[in-house]
Amino acid sequence: MSLIRAENISFVYSTGTSFEKKALDNVSFEIEKGEFVGIIGHTGSGKSTLIQLLNGLLKPTEGNIFFDEKNIWDEPKKIRNIRFRVGMVFQYPEYQLFEETVYKDIAFGPHNMGLDDDETDKRIHKAAEFVGLREDQLLVSPFELSGGEKRRAAIAGVIAMDPDVLILDEPTAGLDPLGREALLSQIVDYHRVRKNTVLLVSHSMEDIARIADRILVMSHGKKIALDTTENVFSKGDELEKIGLQVPQVTRIMQMLKKKGFNVDTSVLTVEQGFNEILNCLSGV
Amino acid sequence: MVREITLGQYLPGKSPIHRMDPRSKILLLITYIVVIFLCKNFVSLLLMSLFSILIILLTGISFLKYLKSLRMIIFVIIITGILNLFYGSGDVLCELWILKITTGGIYNALFVIVRITILMMVSAVLTYTTSPTDLTDGLERLMKPLTIFHVKVHEIALMMTIALRFIPVLLEETDKIMNAQKARGADMESGNVFQRVKALTPVLIPLFVSSFRRANDLAMAMECRCYNGGKNKTRMKVLRFSKIDLAASIISVVIFAAVIFTNTIFQPVI
Numbered sequence A: 001m002s003l004i005r006a007e008n009i010s011f012v013y014s015t016g017t018s019f020e021k022k023a024l025d026n027v028s029f030e031i032e033k034g035e036f037v038g039i040i041g042h043t044g045s046g047k048s049t050l051i052q053l054l055n056g057l058l059k060p061t062e063g064n065i066f067f068d069e070k071n072i073w074d075e076p077k078k079i080r081n082i083r084f085r086v087g088m089v090f091q092y093p094e095y096q097l098f099e100e101t102v103y104k105d106i107a108f109g110p111h112n113m114g115l116d117d118d119e120t121d122k123r124i125h126k127a128a129e130f131v132g133l134r135e136d137q138l139l140v141s142p143f144e145l146s147g148g149e150k151r152r153a154a155i156a157g158v159i160a161m162d163p164d165v166l167i168l169d170e171p172t173a174g175l176d177p178l179g180r181e182a183l184l185s186q187i188v189d190y191h192r193v194r195k196n197t198v199l200l201v202s203h204s205m206e207d208i209a210r211i212a213d214r215i216l217v218m219s220h221g222k223k224i225a226l227d228t229t230e231n232v233f234s235k236g237d238e239l240e241k242i243g244l245q246v247p248q249v250t251r252i253m254q255m256l257k258k259k260g261f262n263v264d265t266s267v268l269t270v271e272q273g274f275n276e277i278l279n280c281l282s283g284v
Numbered sequence B: 001m002v003r004e005i006t007l008g009q010y011l012p013g014k015s016p017i018h019r020m021d022p023r024s025k026i027l028l029l030i031t032y033i034v035v036i037f038l039c040k041n042f043v044s045l046l047l048m049s050l051f052s053i054l055i056i057l058l059t060g061i062s063f064l065k066y067l068k069s070l071r072m073i074i075f076v077i078i079i080t081g082i083l084n085l086f087y088g089s090g091d092v093l094c095e096l097w098i099l100k101i102t103t104g105g106i107y108n109a110l111f112v113i114v115r116i117t118i119l120m121m122v123s124a125v126l127t128y129t130t131s132p133t134d135l136t137d138g139l140e141r142l143m144k145p146l147t148i149f150h151v152k153v154h155e156i157a158l159m160m161t162i163a164l165r166f167i168p169v170l171l172e173e174t175d176k177i178m179n180a181q182k183a184r185g186a187d188m189e190s191g192n193v194f195q196r197v198k199a200l201t202p203v204l205i206p207l208f209v210s211s212f213r214r215a216n217d218l219a220m221a222m223e224c225r226c227y228n229g230g231k232n233k234t235r236m237k238v239l240r241f242s243k244i245d246l247a248a249s250i251i252s253v254v255i256f257a258a259v260i261f262t263n264t265i266f267q268p269v270i
Ligand SMILES: Nc1ncnc2c1ncn2[C@@H]1O[C@H](COP(=O)(O)OP(=O)(O)OP(=O)(O)O)[C@@H](O)[C@H]1O
Pocket: A013, A014, A021, A022, A023, A041, A042, A043, A044, A045, A046, A047, A048, A049, A050, B001, B003
């Protein structure tokens, strides 16, 4: 039994006007509970559209989406409940902060869920800890935080709702290398501790290769593949055709193999690559 | 959804009307508006309508677009039309309580409807065929004489340009922020008026913050390029009064003169 199931979904923006634009075309897939799925695709391939459909911010033009085997649009009045269970962190989420203090801003989601103050308070502190915000930072205005800290606060605001599925749209865009690392490892920790499902949209093949169990590949509104990370990145040529690349180390391994070195080409991270090359050299 | 809202929508093209100088377009439109309100009989009104249709055909833009420009004010047209029915003198055609429909009323209604309709469509010609930059440029040049009265013409034009430029950006941003807050369970669709206004705070505050940020960035970028007001500013695209403008002006003046002439020789009906 899958947690999220999309059946032949299509989505058209601005139907019936001259701006009509088909952003998704007959996409079907299933995502299991507890998975970490990476979503990749070139700019405009429909990634952001797809994830907005999954938590009911957009309604599919055709097809159905099932959450826990229940069609999410069966009861349009209760779509908010789906949004609480499928938490969504948008691209550049720092622009959504609005409250007087970081604390109050993180409380916005839990309050909308109708949780009492005690429970909300507990969740805020836990969420802040997950994203690495200090206690004293909770009491300042969100507009006094730095860009990276603002982003953490915004992510905490979604985590505090304790969703079953957490969807992040390019959470590391515009952060420095250290900030990216820190944020990614916090997301990985979050996934490991809470054991919930995470969907991560990213343009960085390196990041995706390192942390995702499976990868959904999109191109021009169509699903190209949903497969394990190794399988997806073993098809470098096909990825290149749709404007994507395998991680740099994987490419290096594939080139070395072509030159006649006996290395494993399914390597995904720099450490694995390092070991692989060492093994190969010492074996000679 | 917000993207579909179009304000002063410009439809690029290569028609003679597109190639006209914005200044002559603005001036001719103003004259056109004056003349259309001078029409007092069917001959002159018909002449004006035919002229309007000629202009619209010349732009090469589908007639459907012009009908769409009417969509916003269709109710205004209908209501003024109906009100005018009961307002006028002449033979009484039918009587309902204190309301009388007279032949004069029918003429009034007809004139009002035709006038507003062609007026709106010809005004749409200006916005459809002139890019916002050209439009504000043209306005700035036309208002130039006002500088002797210390009117800050250049600043006003700049403000208009910036506002036009950022309206779509802000609309898109509103859409994004609304989605982000909805994802956190913000409920903007239900509740009474007060609850709904209150529910807008999470959208309005980020919107204000980002508008100020944008304004700041824009000011900084302009300063970096040594912007210091309109003085000594040269333009990449210099507005020129061309042969097309001359031809358009002559044709318009002839037609306007003909309209005024027919107005005087035929019996006025309103
Ligand atoms: N609000 C909208 N109205 C109309 N068209 C839209 C809208 N949002 C996106 N589109 C179009 O739908 C297509 C898919 O967009 P989407 O945002 O899903 O791409 P993406 O894969 O997230 O791209 P990126 O990697 O740049 O974020 C694009 O061609 C885009 O132009």
